[in-house]
Amino acid sequence: MVTQAAPAEERSRRHLLDVAGLDWRSLQKLLASAGEMQQLLDSPAGGSDALRGVGVTTLFYEPSTRTRLSFEAAATALGARVTTFDVATSSVGKGESLIDTVRTLEALRSQVIVLRHERAGAPWLAARHFGGSIVNAGDGWHAHPTQALLDLSVLSRHLGDSGGSLAGRRIAIVGDLLHSRVVRSNLHTLTTAGATVVLAGPASLTTGFAEHAASFRGTPGSVQLVGSIDEALHNADAVMALRIQRERLTPGELDSLEAYRAAWGLTEARLAALAPRALVLHPGPMNEGVEIDPDVADGPRSLVLEQVRAGIPMRMAVLQQVVSEARA
Numbered sequence: 001m002v003t004q005a006a007p008a009e010e011r012s013r014r015h016l017l018d019v020a021g022l023d024w025r026s027l028q029k030l031l032a033s034a035g036e037m038q039q040l041l042d043s044p045a046g047g048s049d050a051l052r053g054v055g056v057t058t059l060f061y062e063p064s065t066r067t068r069l070s071f072e073a074a075a076t077a078l079g080a081r082v083t084t085f086d087v088a089t090s091s092v093g094k095g096e097s098l099i100d101t102v103r104t105l106e107a108l109r110s111q112v113i114v115l116r117h118e119r120a121g122a123p124w125l126a127a128r129h130f131g132g133s134i135v136n137a138g139d140g141w142h143a144h145p146t147q148a149l150l151d152l153s154v155l156s157r158h159l160g161d162s163g164g165s166l167a168g169r170r171i172a173i174v175g176d177l178l179h180s181r182v183v184r185s186n187l188h189t190l191t192t193a194g195a196t197v198v199l200a201g202p203a204s205l206t207t208g209f210a211e212h213a214a215s216f217r218g219t220p221g222s223v224q225l226v227g228s229i230d231e232a233l234h235n236a237d238a239v240m241a242l243r244i245q246r247e248r249l250t251p252g253e254l255d256s257l258e259a260y261r262a263a264w265g266l267t268e269a270r271l272a273a274l275a276p277r278a279l280v281l282h283p284g285p286m287n288e289g290v291e292i293d294p295d296v297a298d299g300p301r302s303l304v305l306e307q308v309r310a311g312i313p314m315r316m317a318v319l320q321q322v323v324s325e326a327r328a
């Protein structure tokens, strides 16, 4: 077998480009660090000055509410100089390339760029041309590392053993898998934490996932693709509904939103199949009444807002880690 070395920018812990490749020890370290960050947030000071003087820029080529604001809250809580790059009013509209933009930000003394881009792989390209740290805040359909890390922190807190492991736990992820960078990143973190992940969604939106599921054989956890939502929910300890990504759908991939809700929507009636006290997650933004009903999203099992809250300490942990690796 030919083993290929990962590119240098991927190996460098100065960046966070992906969660694929992070072992359980690295994940546990981030979970522990996020726990410490939560204590800082809860302390009278509400933060620290660990990143005092560090320039952190959020550079988002795609819309975002939770991810961008929680990165900015995280950087602010650590005392960083935070700049929001407004792509819409910048020279990107005059044709400035990603490479030119990251070089310009470096010249303007940004040490960390939090990058969201519609093209898979864009953070790797940026990392090759930037002297500081790149944090991937979502690239195309490919990866959303900090979403998976915050989801892991929530699931480990509720379902993990004393070390946070999810061994023996069954986590269902249902919906538009095809366009979801959230599911692709969650498969790495959840299986590394030992969970069994059960995937389901309409055939047009799960293309390639049977093979993808098989590629997790040999990890501490496992992944399976099943044919119906009821099968996925059966005895699951948690279920994550994924957003129907209307902006990425191509004609023919979905009949109608009504038909989708009828076959795949997370409704109160369907929750009965879950294990007792099972939990409901959604990365947001939610199409309520499509992939998740409003009474489920706001119901007693829902951790949707806890996921949002968990974003701040986890992103503090990530920023702190990349900056200390860059300084090392």
Ligand code: ASP
Binding pocket: 138, 144, 181, 182, 242, 243, 245, 283, 284, 285
């Ligand atoms: N907010 C998540 C993302 O950026 C999930 C979604 O958009 O559906 O991938």
